[in-house]
Amino acid sequence: MRILSLYAAVIAVCLMLLQGCTKEEKLNQSPNSSQSKSTNGLRKTGTAADVSARLASLRSSLSLPEHNLNTHVSNLLQQHPEYKSVVLQALKAPGAPVCNSNTPIRQWLNEQLSDWDENTIFFASITGMLDFPTYDALLFENSEAGQTFGINGEYTHVLTKTFKDLKRFWDIQSADIIMVAMHGNMLLDRDRIIRIDMILYGDSQTDAEFWADLIISLMNDVPQYRKGDHPIFTFNAFAQSSFDFPPYGTIPSKIVMGDGILDGYTGIGYGDVAPQAVLAHEFGHHIQFQLNLYPSTSSPENTRKMELMADAFSAYYLSHARGASMQWKRVKQFLQVFFNIGDCGFTNVNHHGTPTQRMASAEWAYQVADNAQKQGHILSSSEFVSLFLAAYPSILAH
């Protein structure tokens, strides 16, 4: 959470900067801009080095406790540490798992973050900007109409097709589940930022406007943020069951697919498998929601069981002749990378199982699919779960 003294300090410094660049501000402001007071607090024509120097100057004027640096980062994702761990590792945040730190996806994200210096990370952190796309998709992307996936819509076709196919394949009631995108360019949308800021931080309208203008200014003026298109803003996918969110109404059951996670796997050569595999894993969580499989208490053991089961649902669908019918060898190559992201937090409540256990679960599901396809048969979701639970002790033994 942002504290009041921090807020006041940031305002004071921004106002100082504002006064120093009034001329550029007028020149640069578009006629129909709805942005106000601090919008151009950092705006000045110049090189990236100028921007960096400005950020450093802004930051050094603030006296902040150092732990603030990672507060927002550590809140980034609650549900999916398989992605969260990558982000934490990339930002060298405390609590990042130490195992498998050299996986291809992590190297890719590190590469994407290689031009982020301490000040870029600092402003990403204090503004809370890393959280905004996730919460905006979670709370306000509530219709499938007009959804596109990927920064340029490059995953729209494959994901829409796969989602429809998953609904056909699994026998749960899935008509009401929607799939929506998470795009980082919402960080350019003043009204959306204000709305999320007021919900997440309880800010007044005026305070939320301040933060929105600061974030938009950073997006436009700091090239490292890529106007919100940097993958770190959307390095995530998750499943959420329906819930009431007054006064906004009921949030429908949904799967959220972030542009960043999709780009990451494409970037390391798995664009042919990853979108389908990640989506099938998330769909697996919806099967669990509907069959009431989620234990009432959360523990590392319970999370591990649910995640290993979601991996199995995914592998079964991907390899089944009447599912995605993918070559198992190819699926396995991807899963090797996916599972090796590195979740060795055995005592962490978000523990997903070790890479070996996750692969054992997927291998088991592939065998079940292989047997089933000989009979031209798709198991019902509850039949599949019974078989999984019977095999679970041997999966864990890996």
Ligand SMILES: [Zn+2]
């Ligand atoms: Zn999961």
